[in-house]
Amino acid sequence: MCDIYHAKCPACEEESEENGTDMHLSDFSTCRDEVVVFCGKHLEKAIECKNRTEFAWVGDDSVQHRAVVVALTQNAMDNWDGNHPNESADLPFKHYEDGKLVGEGLL
Numbered sequence: 001m002c003d004i005y006h007a008k009c010p011a012c013e014e015e016s017e018e019n020g021t022d023m024h025l026s027d028f029s030t031c032r033d034e035v036v037v038f039c040g041k042h043l044e045k046a047i048e049c050k051n052r053t054e055f056a057w058v059g060d061d062s063v064q065h066r067a068v069v070v071a072l073t074q075n076a077m078d079n080w081d082g083n084h085p086n087e088s089a090d091l092p093f094k095h096y097e098d099g100k101l102v103g104e105g106l107l
Contacts (some may be wrong), residue, residue: 003028004086007035011042021067026082034076035083040066050099051077055084055091081107 003025012019021037038046046052046068056066067085071077077097084091090106 001028002026002082003030003032005032007032007037009039009042010036011038011045021065022086023069024082024084024086026079029079030076030083034071034073036070036072038068038070043068046070050096052096053080053084054094054096057085057087057089057091059087 003023005023005025006020007023008020019039019041021039023035023037025032025035036046043054043066046054049068049070051071053069053071054066055069056064059065065085069080069083071080071083076083080095084093084107093104093107094101095103
């Protein structure tokens with residue numbers, strides 16, 4: 001089983017379904033408070049975070065979406081590949097640890 005939920009972007013001032021990202025946390029291995037998810041409008045706020053995974057995808061609405069998942073704990077870092085936007089298509093990603101690109105491809 002997985003934890004599927006709508007993660008609100010901490011930088012968004014408005015509370016709406018459009019602000020945030022539908023998330024997937026694999027096998028309940030990571031708790032919701034172990035990650036922070038920035039929406040495409042606020043990517044610049046996440047770039048300074050050293051342990052992050054950047055995602056870009058085209059949704060069912062044919063619109064390009066972007067999000068950054070920031071790992072706050074070592075557990076979230078260890079399970080990074082299960083902590084991603086809840087999309088059915090292959091997800092292009094760039095994964096950073098300690099600010100260095102360590103992997104990219106499709107999930």
